[in-house]
Amino acid sequence: MLEITEYTKFLIGLLAIVDPLGAIPVFIALTVHQSHEQQIKTARLTVISVCAALMVALLIGEWILWAFGISIDAFRCAGGIILLLMGLTMLKSRGHTPEDIEAAQDETIALVPLTMPLLAGPGAMSAVIVYAHQSSSVVHYLAITLCILFVSLSLLLCFKFLPWFSQHLSKRSIVMSTRIMGLLLVAIAVEFIAGGIKGMFPQLAI
Numbered sequence: 001m002l003e004i005t006e007y008t009k010f011l012i013g014l015l016a017i018v019d020p021l022g023a024i025p026v027f028i029a030l031t032v033h034q035s036h037e038q039q040i041k042t043a044r045l046t047v048i049s050v051c052a053a054l055m056v057a058l059l060i061g062e063w064i065l066w067a068f069g070i071s072i073d074a075f076r077c078a079g080g081i082i083l084l085l086m087g088l089t090m091l092k093s094r095g096h097t098p099e100d101i102e103a104a105q106d107e108t109i110a111l112v113p114l115t116m117p118l119l120a121g122p123g124a125m126s127a128v129i130v131y132a133h134q135s136s137s138v139v140h141y142l143a144i145t146l147c148i149l150f151v152s153l154s155l156l157l158c159f160k161f162l163p164w165f166s167q168h169l170s171k172r173s174i175v176m177s178t179r180i181m182g183l184l185l186v187a188i189a190v191e192f193i194a195g196g197i198k199g200m201f202p203q204l205a206i
Contacts, residue, residue, distance in 0.1 A: 001139045010131050011147040017123045018050070020155040026118065028162065029090060029181045030109055036163070043159040045110035046119070051152040053120035057128040058144055072126045073199030079117025080192025083185050086113045090182025118185075119155070122192065 027046070031039050056064075065075065131144060198204060 001135055001137050001143065006131075006134075007143050007147060010127070010144065011150060014054075014124060014127055014147060014151050015154065017127060018119050018151050018155065020151070020158040023114070023119060023155065024158055024161060026181050026185070027114065027159070030114065039162060042110045042114075043156075043162065046114045047152055047156045047159065049111055049115035050120045050155060051148060053115055054124060054128055054148045054151070055145070057120075057125040058132050058141065058148065061125055061129045062133065071200065072122055072129075073196040075125075075196075076122035076192050076199070077196030079121045080189045080196060082113055082117055082189075083192060084189035087182045087185030087189055090185065091179055092182075117192070122196075 027043070031042055034042060065072065128144065128148070132141065134140070
């Protein structure tokens with residue numbers, strides 16, 4: 001087992017990577033065409049998926065990547081491409097088109113792109129994997145599990161503010177925020193891809 005300060009650093013770092021508060025505007029932009037009940041279901045599924053993904057990374061994450069011959073950097077690039085495509089789609093949003101409504105009503109957006117790669121993406125999973133293998137004791141894994149549960153609870157609490165945000169945003173502001181969040185997602189995607197390429201080809205780093 002590591003020192004308490006190390007687990008505190010891990011918890012703070014994981015909170016910063018997942019960024020539950022920053023997920024609220026992205027969630028609203030992606031679920032703008034969903035009913036209130038659908039948003040609640042999507043939010044619950046997102047929290048459960050994030051917790052499950054991080055727990056899988058804790059227990060067998062490194063083995064899964066090794067079994068498929070995938071590096072964290074390649075995983076980061078793949079996640080960046082998914083975010084890039086989603087961000088470009090949000091930038092081209094023109095409001096309530098039938099295609100947008102049909103896509104938004106699909107609750108699987110809780111899995112892609114909300115859980116993967118946005119919230120529990122390569123950064124969060126790699127952080128969990130790295131810390132998990134610093135010790136093999138049961139107490140160590142239990143401590144990391146508690147950190148993951150705390151982050152998941154924080155995400156759930158942030159989603160509780162969704163009704164307030166939805167009530168105070170007009171249709172025009174939602175379209176504007178969707179395009180702004182699309183631009184931010186594109187920027188995040190570029191960072192993901194650049195970081196992955198730099199990790200796979202360190203000779204390119206300046």
